[in-house]
Amino acid sequence: MDKKGFLIEKAVLELVLTIIGILLILSVMVYAFGLVSTAQVKRNAQTSLDILESRANSLQEGGKVVAKLPGLCKDSKDCKWLLTGWSKTEKDMPEQHLLKNVVCVCKGEPNNRVRACQNIDSCREIKGVSNVVVGPSQFLGIVGGAMGGGAMQGQISYPAIAFSTNLIEVEISKSNGVVSFKKV
Numbered sequence: 001m002d003k004k005g006f007l008i009e010k011a012v013l014e015l016v017l018t019i020i021g022i023l024l025i026l027s028v029m030v031y032a033f034g035l036v037s038t039a040q041v042k043r044n045a046q047t048s049l050d051i052l053e054s055r056a057n058s059l060q061e062g063g064k065v066v067a068k069l070p071g072l073c074k075d076s077k078d079c080k081w082l083l084t085g086w087s088k089t090e091k092d093m094p095e096q097h098l099l100k101n102v103v104c105v106c107k108g109e110p111n112n113r114v115r116a117c118q119n120i121d122s123c124r125e126i127k128g129v130s131n132v133v134v135g136p137s138q139f140l141g142i143v144g145g146a147m148g149g150g151a152m153q154g155q156i157s158y159p160a161i162a163f164s165t166n167l168i169e170v171e172i173s174k175s176n177g178v179v180s181f182k183k184v
Contacts, residue, residue: 044070045105053124059174072163081163085134101132110158130177135159
């Protein structure tokens with residue numbers, strides 16, 4: 001009886017250890033997949049910037065082109081990636097891009113674009129133009145305030161274009177020294 005009890009305990013212990021080992025291996029695989037997925041999204045963001053920069057810098061006065069950009073989000077509802085930009089005359093912009101016309105692909109909230117685009121690699125300069133205009137696009141946000149009564153959720157315009165799960169099309173045009181980016 002002692003020998004059978006010992007063998008059963010040993011078998012149960014081996015089974016428990018095997019299950020724990022399998023769970024650890026699965027956890028490592030899920031974590032590694034997340035790292036690979038994040039790296040792919042960052043590469044897609046850089047590809048989007050490359051496309052936007054090259055198309056905008058090569059536009060002739062009066063020209064227009066549509067750029068297809070890869071989606072950067074798994075779920076459109078919780079997507080935090082946006083296309084935005086600043087003109088060199090704007091005061092409220094990321095300090096590393098002061099006195100430059102830039103287009104940016106950043107991860108963050110549209111109401112806090114400056115903070116979202118602090119990374120030096122998130123923006124590209126558009127040369128030979130006097131101004132850059134992005135959007136505006138409608139985003140869900142809090143409207144109203146203490147003076148006007150209770151705050152409620154509604155659509156707010158920001159100079160940004162939201163990315164989604166699939167391709168987005170952005171029309172780039174140049175007129176009177178101004179390069180404009182708008183969602184098609």
